[in-house]
Amino acid sequence: MQVSIGILSDNRLTIQGVQGACLSETDRKTIIALCNRAYEDDLEPLFNTFVGATHVLGYHNGLLVSHALWVTRYLQVGSGPLLRTAYIEAVATDPAYRKRGFATTIMKRIADEIGDYELAALSPSSVAFYERLGWELWRGPLFIRTETDLLPSPAEEQVMILRLPKTPPLDPNAPLSVEWREGELW
Numbered sequence: 001m002q003v004s005i006g007i008l009s010d011n012r013l014t015i016q017g018v019q020g021a022c023l024s025e026t027d028r029k030t031i032i033a034l035c036n037r038a039y040e041d042d043l044e045p046l047f048n049t050f051v052g053a054t055h056v057l058g059y060h061n062g063l064l065v066s067h068a069l070w071v072t073r074y075l076q077v078g079s080g081p082l083l084r085t086a087y088i089e090a091v092a093t094d095p096a097y098r099k100r101g102f103a104t105t106i107m108k109r110i111a112d113e114i115g116d117y118e119l120a121a122l123s124p125s126s127v128a129f130y131e132r133l134g135w136e137l138w139r140g141p142l143f144i145r146t147e148t149d150l151l152p153s154p155a156e157e158q159v160m161i162l163r164l165p166k167t168p169p170l171d172p173n174a175p176l177s178v179e180w181r182e183g184e185l186w
Contacts, residue, residue, distance in 0.1 A: 013058045013066065013105050017113070020053035020069070030064055031055065031090075038092035049183035050089060056113075058093075058106050066093040066102035068110055073181075075121055076145065078174045083167075086114035087178075088122040107133050111162060119170075120162035121178075123186040127158065135160040136172055143177040144185050150177055157186055 023031070028047070035043045050071055058066030073087040088110065093103045111133070114120055124130050127137055137160050142153035159176065178186060 012100070013060055013102050015106065015109050016057045016059070018055045018057060020050060020055055023055065031057070031067055034064055034067055034094055035090050035092040037094055043090065046183050047090070049181065053089070054113075056106050056110055058102050060097060060100075060102070064094075065097040066106050068092070068103075068106045070110060070114060070120075072117075073121070074179055075119060076177045077170055080168075083118040085119045085121050085178075086110075086117040086164075088120060091122070091125075103129070104133065111164075115165050117164055118166045118168070120164060122160055123184070124158055124160050127160065130160050133162075135162050138176050139172050140174045140176055142186065143175060144180050145177045146180045151180075153186060159186055 018027070032044050032047055035047075050069060053069045053071050055067065055069045057064055060066075068088055068091040070086040070088050073085045074082040075085045076082050088107075091103060091107065107130075111120070120135075121138075122130070122135070124135070124137075131137070137158065142157050142159055143150040144153060161170070161172070163170070
């Protein structure tokens with residue numbers, strides 16, 4: 001089943017959006033294999049934690065070469081309201097297809113699709129890549145919210161945000177927290 005992203009082709013990349021629950025086992029394995037190659041790691045355990053994910057798949061000549069997904073999370077700036085956030089994960093392009101703009105195309109398409117959210121966020125592997133797409137590095141301290149406490153994130157953790165039409169005024173130097181989850185916390 002395709003989501004609202006539908007299929008878009010720019011003669012280089014055909015983009016398809018799919019709800020994670022609608023992926024066939026073959027498609028799921030193909031996506032995980034792509035991400036494993038891109039990250040040089042086994043990401044299957046991480047994929048098992050992506051509840052309610054929307055996958056954005058990029059095909060070149062019928063071959064899956066680029067991927068990203070978003071899940072709904074709730075970020076909070078200081079003691080402000082919880083912000084419904086499109087949290088971007090598993091941005092990956094097959095190493096043999098890098099430097100062709102495929103990940104940029106996927107990320108721009110995601111930005112076009114998540115306008116109903118109050119914020120977008122991700123934990124970057126390359127700050128410069130996302131900065132040129134309009135993402136901002138959060139400079140304030142990062143925390144994980146549990147039912148009873150705020151736990152400081154490791155000092156090396158980084159988060160970037162993308163302001164969307166519904167994003168309220170934010171101070172990127174303020175504390176930022178996200179709800180605890182299984183697997184990678186940010």
